[in-house]
Amino acid sequence: MWDYLVYFVNATVLAAALRMATPLIFTSLGGIFAERSGVINIGLEGMMLIGAFTGMLTSYFTGQPWLGLIGALIAGALMGLVHAVAAVTYKVNQVVSGTAINIFAVGVTVFLLRWIFDVAGTSPSVSRVPVVTIPLVNRIPVIGQIIGTHNIMVYLALVLVVIVHIFLFKTVWGLRLRSVGEHPKAADTVGIDVFLTRYLAVITSGALAGLGGAYLSIAHLSRFGDQMTAGRGFIALAAMIFGKWTPFGALGASLLFGFANAVQMRLQELGIPSQFVQMVPYILTMIALAGFIGRATPPKAIGKPYKKE
Amino acid sequence: MKLEQSSLTSREIITPIISVILALLVGAVFILIVGENPIEAYWVLFSNSLIGVSSIAATLQRATPLIFTGLAVAFAFRCGLFNIGAEGQLYVGAMAAVIVGVSLSGIPKVIHLPMAIIAGMLAGGLWASIPGLLKAKLGVHEVINTIMMNFIAYFLTDYLVTGPFHGGRWTPETARVFPTAELSRLFPPTRLNTGIFIAIAAIILVYFILWRTRFGYEIRAVGFNPTAAEYGGISVSRNMVMAMVFSGALASLAGVEQILGVHGRFIQRFSPDLGFMGIAVALLGKNHPVGVFFAAVLFGALRTGAAAMDRLTDVPRELVVIIQALIIMFVAAEELTRRLIQRRRRA
Numbered sequence: 001m002w003d004y005l006v007y008f009v010n011a012t013v014l015a016a017a018l019r020m021a022t023p024l025i026f027t028s029l030g031g032i033f034a035e036r037s038g039v040i041n042i043g044l045e046g047m048m049l050i051g052a053f054t055g056m057l058t059s060y061f062t063g064q065p066w067l068g069l070i071g072a073l074i075a076g077a078l079m080g081l082v083h084a085v086a087a088v089t090y091k092v093n094q095v096v097s098g099t100a101i102n103i104f105a106v107g108v109t110v111f112l113l114r115w116i117f118d119v120a121g122t123s124p125s126v127s128r129v130p131v132v133t134i135p136l137v138n139r140i141p142v143i144g145q146i147i148g149t150h151n152i153m154v155y156l157a158l159v160l161v162v163i164v165h166i167f168l169f170k171t172v173w174g175l176r177l178r179s180v181g182e183h184p185k186a187a188d189t190v191g192i193d194v195f196l197t198r199y200l201a202v203i204t205s206g207a208l209a210g211l212g213g214a215y216l217s218i219a220h221l222s223r224f225g226d227q228m229t230a231g232r233g234f235i236a237l238a239a240m241i242f243g244k245w246t247p248f249g250a251l252g253a254s255l256l257f258g259f260a261n262a263v264q265m266r267l268q269e270l271g272i273p274s275q276f277v278q279m280v281p282y283i284l285t286m287i288a289l290a291g292f293i294g295r296a297t298p299p300k301a302i303g304k305p306y307k308k309e
Numbered sequence: 310m311k312l313e314q315s316s317l318t319s320r321e322i323i324t325p326i327i328s329v330i331l332a333l334l335v336g337a338v339f340i341l342i343v344g345e346n347p348i349e350a351y352w353v354l355f356s357n358s359l360i361g362v363s364s365i366a367a368t369l370q371r372a373t374p375l376i377f378t379g380l381a382v383a384f385a386f387r388c389g390l391f392n393i394g395a396e397g398q399l400y401v402g403a404m405a406a407v408i409v410g411v412s413l414s415g416i417p418k419v420i421h422l423p424m425a426i427i428a429g430m431l432a433g434g435l436w437a438s439i440p441g442l443l444k445a446k447l448g449v450h451e452v453i454n455t456i457m458m459n460f461i462a463y464f465l466t467d468y469l470v471t472g473p474f475h476g477g478r479w480t481p482e483t484a485r486v487f488p489t490a491e492l493s494r495l496f497p498p499t500r501l502n503t504g505i506f507i508a509i510a511a512i513i514l515v516y517f518i519l520w521r522t523r524f525g526y527e528i529r530a531v532g533f534n535p536t537a538a539e540y541g542g543i544s545v546s547r548n549m550v551m552a553m554v555f556s557g558a559l560a561s562l563a564g565v566e567q568i569l570g571v572h573g574r575f576i577q578r579f580s581p582d583l584g585f586m587g588i589a590v591a592l593l594g595k596n597h598p599v600g601v602f603f604a605a606v607l608f609g610a611l612r613t614g615a616a617a618m619d620r621l622t623d624v625p626r627e628l629v630v631i632i633q634a635l636i637i638m639f640v641a642a643e644e645l646t647r648r649l650i651q652r653r654r655r656a
Contacts, residue, residue, distance in 0.1 A: 273468050
């Protein structure tokens with residue numbers, strides 16, 4: 001029994017879980033920004049994909065992966081801006097707008113990949129942001145193996161969780177953001193600019209999803225591949241819901257989903273088909289939404305465009 | 310949109326046309342970026358999809374599954390539900406159909422083929438009933454649940470196609486269905502098959518149900534104003550579940566047509582986002598069965614012409630995916646097109 005446990009829960013698996021959770025952490029934090037302001041963001045998947053592509057492209061042409069991160073951030077933010085213009089100003093159905101962004105992202109990345117590099121499928125290899133080792137921490141037994149040496153973006157993701165938590169729950173801006181997502185009319189009455197708040201939140205959402213995508217193309221790997229996000233934007237959405245729209249909740253859910261991903265190969269060896277392990281995040285999210293394990297309740301004004309009277 | 314109105318108003322026809330034109334104009338910018346002439350590229354695209362019998366047959370073939378997914382999304386929309394899970398529903402439907410198609414032999418086609426089709430519809434309807442029930446009984450938003458169930462369907466069919474129903478070849482696909490379970494080809498070498506007749510029947514059926522039956526009236530009443538419907542003695546929850554079941558069954562037909570009419574077997578992740586494109590088709594067709602038909606044909610033409618454009622010009626075929634995304638955005642941004650129309654009137 002103990003042997004089995006050690007086989008599934010050991011430093012190697014947990015380190016892999018952390019790596020696999022990282023893009024989900026960035027993107028689910030992005031989801032929190034949008035949804036806490038009252039805007040559904042189904043387009044996270046597409047924003048990630050655009051971020052992954054732009055990160056690769058910037059790194060390719062400048063040789064600077066750091067600039068790649070900035071490129072991905074800006075590209076993601078631009079997609080967020082598109083979503084904000086559609087959802088906030090033109091009151092387009094937010095799910096429709098997100099779906100359009102997802103389809104657009106698939107089309108435009110493959111289109112540009114084929115036009116710029118004349119290749120189908122995979123981009124050339126580019127330089128990526130470095131892996132770092134945290135001194136002292138890496139010498140602690142087990143813990144050092146789990147968190148001691150990672151790509152710098154893994155640490156960035158963990159730091160961001162804390163920053164977003166403080167922002168949302170300890171600052172006046174965070175309070176305003178949340179109030180816009182819960183009671184836009186009341187927020188408006190006390191002088192909060194609902195439109196501006198939602199614009200900024202959705203743009204930030206896109207920027208974070210862009211970073212999540214860049215993790216895939218210029219940190220975890222060093223190239224872009226067609227549809228390389230492979231549904232991670234939707235898993236991030238699930239992580240956000242399962243984490244009840246809070247940064248630490250999303251972190252926990254991302255780690256859980258990352259763990260499921262990291263352990264599936266080992267379960268396969270035991271005769272448990274990996275596909276059933278891959279279903280787990282989605283099933284858990286449905287169960288959480290249905291209220292069977294501590295009901296997940298979205299912000300009140302979610303999905304409703306605000307009309308000033 | 311009024312509750313009783315079954316035909317489209319002139320504005321409901323003009324808005325989609327303007328949206329398509331806008332999308333093609335933005336698409337032209339992408340064509341210019343790669344250094345080609347937009348008029349030439351669009352000519353290649355549309356002449357190869359709309360001129361000549363075999364081009365039209367190819368376009369109709371690509372339109373067939375989109376008619377099903379478009380109807381599926383439109384039907385749910387009419388009940389106020391957003392079925393973003395057509396993709397998953399068509400996968401489980403296709404899998405159920407293929408299981409019937411490969412497992413039973415020695416029975417005549419008049420029995421085998423309908424059995425396979427009905428198995429697919431049952432599976433798709435059942436799959437869609439889950440988010441329907443969760444919405445009706447617990448008030449959980451169907452959008453997230455249908456997305457989640459898309460992924461569960463991917464992995465479930467991934468498992469079945471690589472495991473119990475793997476066809477023996479090294480690629481992840483099932484064995485070929487027996488000829489008695491196949492939809493016959495109409496214009497070889499194009500892959501247009503008798504599925505198009507089922508699609509046309511589905512269009513008529515959906516129209517009939519929505520505007521000529523009590524069930525359809527209730528569906529539309531719930532979509533129009535659930536509170537008023539409930540007050541008027543219509544069970545909102547029952548109709549929501551039924552709308553999802555019906556929608557799922559329609560979506561599954563897209564998968565059934567692809568498997569029994571085009572591929573002959575279930576191939577892992579065979580669908581080029583047909584379910585998501587169904588959202589675009591429904592929006593462009595204004596959630597009306599006839600509108601869905603024309604929207605599906607347009608999308609079918611774009612997909613068909615894209616291959617020729619890719620071959621004959623320097624424009625990558627993915628241009629049409631970009632155009633499809635833009636169409637969704639512009640159709641949905643009604644206020645944008647409305648402002649454009651008003652500005653023209655004022656000028």
